[in-house]
Amino acid sequence: MTGPAAELAGKVAVVTGGGSGIGLASCARLAADGFTVAVLDLQPAAAAGAAAMTLRCDVTDESSVATAITAVLGQLGGIDVLVNNAGITGSRQAARCHETPVAEWDKVQAVNVRGPFLCSRAVLPSMIARGSGHIITIASVAGLVAFPGRCAYTASKGAALMLTRSIAVDYAAAGIRANAVCPGMVYTPMTSWRLDQPQLRAEVEERIPFGRVAAPEEIADAVALLASGRLGYMTGHPLVVDGGMSAL
Numbered sequence: 608m609t610g611p612a613a614e615l616a617g618k619v620a621v622v623t624g625g626g627s628g629i630g631l632a633s634c635a636r637l638a639a640d641g642f643t644v645a646v647l648d649l650q651p652a653a654a655a656g657a658a659a660m661t662l663r664c665d666v667t668d669e670s671s672v673a674t675a676i677t678a679v680l681g682q683l684g685g686i687d688v689l690v691n692n693a694g695i696t697g698s699r700q701a702a703r704c705h706e707t708p709v710a711e712w713d714k715v716q717a718v719n720v721r722g723p724f725l726c727s728r729a730v731l732p733s734m735i736a737r738g739s740g741h742i743i744t745i746a747s748v749a750g751l752v753a754f755p756g757r758c759a760y761t762a763s764k765g766a767a768l769m770l771t772r773s774i775a776v777d778y779a780a781a782g783i784r785a786n787a788v789c790p791g792m793v794y795t796p797m798t799s800w801r802l803d804q805p806q807l808r809a810e811v812e813e814r815i816p817f818g819r820v821a822a823p824e825e826i827a828d829a830v831a832l833l834a835s836g837r838l839g840y841m842t843g844h845p846l847v848v849d850g851g852m853s854a855l
């Protein structure tokens with residue numbers, strides 16, 4: 608084994624929501640780079656074949672997260688990288704603040720904010736004990752600029768970015784870094800209902816300077832770059848991968 612795979616052999620990455628889309632592509636890429644990968648997902652049966660361990664876990668549930676992280680630590684010995692990827696958009700219907708059902712707001716914040724909080728909270732003690740670790744959260748350009756009619760999602764991704772910065776600040780002295788990836792529009796099961804309709808796809812692509820949406824593998828590239836340990840002085844950073852969307 609040579610190159611990055613040799614450098615990263617034996618390192619452990621936990622990917623939440625690794626059974627689909629960006630998480631699935633990230634698992635495959637991290638495994639190819641030499642990581643031993645554990646997937647935590649609501650639907651582990653669909654989880655990445657590249658993963659060494661797949662666990663059923665609801666990231667919104669404190670005891671479910673604690674049980675899964677304890678199992679990973681017990682079987683794989685330590686966690687070098689946590690990828691907080693599990694996320695939902697909420698209803699397909701556009702909704703501004705006063706139109707957003709309270710239950711939908713709560714559900715979106717639970718998965719997109721409480722989830723990364725619970726998973727980070729669960730892995731941090733073992734990272735502190737080892738004096739190293741990297742928490743990578745998949746936020747969105749919707750955390751940097753507001754998406755029209757996506758009140759709950761936009762607010763949740765802004766909060767996920769600030770959680771990232773908060774962890775970066777609080778644990779830098781412990782040798783732990785926290786960064787975020789901010790994808791623009793990516794073709795996954797989350798977005799295919801929209802992108803499979805030519806008219807809606809054209810409307811989306813019109814707002815992207817590259818003129819196309821991303822493939823999940825292009826976001827996995829960013830996850831792999833951060834996880835590689837290169838860019839080692841970077842922490843608290845939102846890495847934007849959006850084909851120029853947020854530059855408009």
Ligand SMILES: NC(=O)c1ccc[n+]([C@@H]2O[C@H](COP(=O)([O-])OP(=O)(O)OC[C@H]3O[C@@H](n4cnc5c(N)ncnc54)[C@H](O)[C@@H]3O)[C@@H](O)[C@H]2O)c1
Pocket residue numbers: 623624625626627628629630647648649650664665666667692693694695696718722745746747748789790791792793794795796797798
């Ligand atoms: N697809 C995009 O255009 C896009 C753009 C920006 C950001 N993102 C973000 O990227 C991440 C991945 O999105 P995707 O497009 O791959 O979505 P996806 O729907 O394809 O995959 C999401 C995965 O998360 C899992 N999941 C959902 N709720 C969970 C829970 N409570 N506990 C555990 N697992 C749960 C699902 O089972 C699924 O496997 C999300 O955080 C999303 O907000 C996506």
